[in-house]
Amino acid sequence: xxxxxxxxxxxxxxxxxxxxxxxxxxxxxxxxxxxSFLGIAAVYLMLSAPFVAAMQVLVYAGAIAVILLFAFMLxxxxxxxxRQSAKFQQxxxxxxxxxxxxxxxxxxxxxxxxxxxxxxxxxVPLGVLGKSFxxxxxxxxxxxxxxxxxxxxxxxxxxxxxxxDRTVWPEDEVGTDS
Amino acid sequence: MITxxxxxxxxxxxxxxxxxxxxxxxxxxxxLMSLELMFNAVNINLVAFxxxxxxxxxxxxxxxxxAVAACEATVGVALVLAVYRNQKDIDLERANKLRW
Numbered sequence: 498x499x500x501x502x503x504x505x506x507x508x509x510x511x512x513x514x515x516x517x518x519x520x521x522x523x524x525x526x527x528x529x530x531x532x533s534f535l536g537i538a539a540v541y542l543m544l545s546a547p548f549v550a551a552m553q554v555l556v557y558a559g560a561i562a563v564i565l566l567f568a569f570m571l572x573x574x575x576x577x578x579x580r581q582s583a584k585f586q587q588x589x590x591x592x593x594x595x596x597x598x599x600x601x602x603x604x605x606x607x608x609x610x611x612x613x614x615x616x617x618x619x620x621v622p623l624g625v626l627g628k629s630f631x632x633x634x635x636x637x638x639x640x641x642x643x644x645x646x647x648x649x650x651x652x653x654x655x656x657x658x659x660x661x662d663r664t665v666w667p668e669d670e671v672g673t674d675s
Numbered sequence: 676m677i678t679x680x681x682x683x684x685x686x687x688x689x690x691x692x693x694x695x696x697x698x699x700x701x702x703x704x705x706x707l708m709s710l711e712l713m714f715n716a717v718n719i720n721l722v723a724f725x726x727x728x729x730x731x732x733x734x735x736x737x738x739x740x741x742a743v744a745a746c747e748a749t750v751g752v753a754l755v756l757a758v759y760r761n762q763k764d765i766d767l768e769r770a771n772k773l774r775w
Contacts, residue, residue: 557711
């Protein structure tokens with residue numbers, strides 16, 4: 498794969514990601530987040546993982562981005578100016594992030610990757626992946642379905658309106674009658 | 676030639692950008708967005724290792740991470756809506772009723 502393609506895709510990921518964390522307008526931040534997610538799907542394609550790329554587009558660029566944009570539009574007043582955190586906090590956070598990035602880059606550069614750096618393989622066939630989900634990873638696979646169910650119920654319980662006139666339980670009314 | 680180092684560097688940069696957003700944003704939804712960037716950085720690492728070492732574990736794990744991230748975003752948004760209903764604002768520095 499040509500380096501030019503990689504650096505182009507990296508630019509398509511990094512620049513919108515910077516817009517996500519720096520943009521004043523949060524709606525623009527959400528839209529650039531979608532561009533960044535699509536760039537990451539392109540990275541998965543370059544890494545010969547087309548199924549993960551498809552899931553990235555469906556779940557991240559589709560579902561999660563739409564959920565976050567909806568949450569933003571439900572809770573945000575456009576007229577209200579966006580409050581920034583303190584200058585000191587921004588400087589400290591920037592320093593921490595730069596140090597962490599330098600550290601991780603240095604570790605990745607100085608490690609001996611051995612045979613990991615040879616020419617890459619052509620990836621795992623999808624059938625093998627599906628079989629492994631129903632054999633090796635059966636328990637986590639079923640736990641994920643349980644987690645999704647719990648999330649569904651939990652999100653409804655957390656986000657629904659409190660009903661004020663439900664404080665009197667039906668049993669109490671029965672008790673007063675008898 | 677593009678080696679695994681390039682993918683790891685890309686993931687590291689993306690992770691640190693997301694971390695900066697989590698540390699500096701005051702809007703709760705913006706913090707969730709930055710958090711998703713960090714999730715994606717980790718996923719790039721998993722898929723890259725799975726690519727350069729023909730094994731299925733990395734790809735399987737990245738799919739689990741995507742599923743858990745979807746759950747996290749849903750519950751996070753539900754919490755944001757609950758906080759918004761209580762204090763008409765999702766500024767994280769004002770959501771301090773549990774602090775003492």
